[in-house]
Amino acid sequence: MKSIKYILISIISLFLFNSCEYEIDYKGDLPADKLVIASFIQADSVISFSLSKSAKPGTYINSLWYDGPNPLYSDTSSFVYNAKAELFIDGTLRETLNAATTRNQYKFYSIPRANENVEIKLSYKDYKQAIGNATLNLLKPVIGSDSIIFQKAVIDSVQEIYLYRVVVYLEIIDNGGDNYYQIDPDLYYEDYYEARKLSLNEAELLWESIAGVYQEASSSFQTPSNRYGVFSNKQFKGRTYKLKLAIPINSSYHTEYPKETSRLYGSLNLSAIDKKSYDYLFTLNRYHNNSSFMSEPVIIVDGIENAYGFIGAKNSLRVRNINANFNDYEK
Numbered sequence: 001m002k003s004i005k006y007i008l009i010s011i012i013s014l015f016l017f018n019s020c021e022y023e024i025d026y027k028g029d030l031p032a033d034k035l036v037i038a039s040f041i042q043a044d045s046v047i048s049f050s051l052s053k054s055a056k057p058g059t060y061i062n063s064l065w066y067d068g069p070n071p072l073y074s075d076t077s078s079f080v081y082n083a084k085a086e087l088f089i090d091g092t093l094r095e096t097l098n099a100a101t102t103r104n105q106y107k108f109y110s111i112p113r114a115n116e117n118v119e120i121k122l123s124y125k126d127y128k129q130a131i132g133n134a135t136l137n138l139l140k141p142v143i144g145s146d147s148i149i150f151q152k153a154v155i156d157s158v159q160e161i162y163l164y165r166v167v168v169y170l171e172i173i174d175n176g177g178d179n180y181y182q183i184d185p186d187l188y189y190e191d192y193y194e195a196r197k198l199s200l201n202e203a204e205l206l207w208e209s210i211a212g213v214y215q216e217a218s219s220s221f222q223t224p225s226n227r228y229g230v231f232s233n234k235q236f237k238g239r240t241y242k243l244k245l246a247i248p249i250n251s252s253y254h255t256e257y258p259k260e261t262s263r264l265y266g267s268l269n270l271s272a273i274d275k276k277s278y279d280y281l282f283t284l285n286r287y288h289n290n291s292s293f294m295s296e297p298v299i300i301v302d303g304i305e306n307a308y309g310f311i312g313a314k315n316s317l318r319v320r321n322i323n324a325n326f327n328d329y330e331k
Helices: 002-019 275-289
Strands: 035-041 047-050 064-067 070-073 084-089 092-097 105-108 117-123 130-135 142-156 161-173 180-190 195-197 204-208 230-232 240-248 263-273 307-325
Touching: 035 047, 035 117, 035 130, 084 105, 092 105, 142 240, 142 263, 142 307, 161 180, 161 263, 180 240, 180 275, 180 307, 230 275, 275 307
Parallel strands: 035 307, 130 307
Antiparallel strands: 047 105, 064 070, 084 092, 084 117, 117 130, 142 161, 161 240, 180 195, 180 230, 180 263, 204 240, 263 307
16 A cells, blocks of 8 residues: 555656746856758759758747737748858859848759769858858669558547558668668648648658667657658668658548548658768757657757758659559558
8 A cells, every 4th residue: 555655646746846847047158159051962953051040048039920819939030141152062162142042041053963072151240150061972772662552540430530641661772881861751742722741740650670770769758750751771781671651641630531632742752861961860850859858968960060950962862753643542
């Protein structure tokens, strides 16, 4: 009886501790603000990126706009519109931008080629100059078989509540080097109301041939995810790795089957990415998976000098183009 009593006291104490809020009067120096960028560079492709800036806590608290009586936060105050962006290819200055092309989007028109080294320097006010580079020598991934289908997952058969999703199957044939991959489903589901891009945020790993490759276990109470679709070949170097993912069409449940006119379109892509891009996205994903108060701090590994984020190399394989009505897939 005493054991049960102690267990109940421990549980209650845990919930009380979890619900407490502490106001910390921090008096130390905070790090200087930095530019923020996340950009992949591919051979034979236009280079474009969005540029923002970090800020001390509370800086953007007044950046509110209103929709009727409801206040909505806007992040446009963090956008950087007038930075100087220099593009170097193999050490030669090829192009300079003195302002964003559209909003906070910067776009170079010089096209890098395979095996070239690309360097971008970003200068803005009194911020430290950000420098990022990418060497475009990655080999395209090699795919064995693949498939993609619609599927109806039963949530409650009595009340006829279902979750509709897209199931992706891939076989990746590794060449034996130190490789880093990213699954990028550039897929859109269109029904009578709207077109929605599918996201990996809530994707479920149904099966993998080698456990622990696609996602690591989470130390928090939430189900772990791999929202950026990145993983390494550390556990299957020189072998074939297979996985099956279920990507929800959206996060809500349905009691009605999607219309025959609904369609899926876009492309399923698998990319080789460089290590610093992988390190950044992997650690950022680990941060999202370990946001519990009981988790250990996560250090996000940036892949750019004097900035937050990364500039990295990527080589994408379009596994398949997709443009089909719903009834072309498994029901």
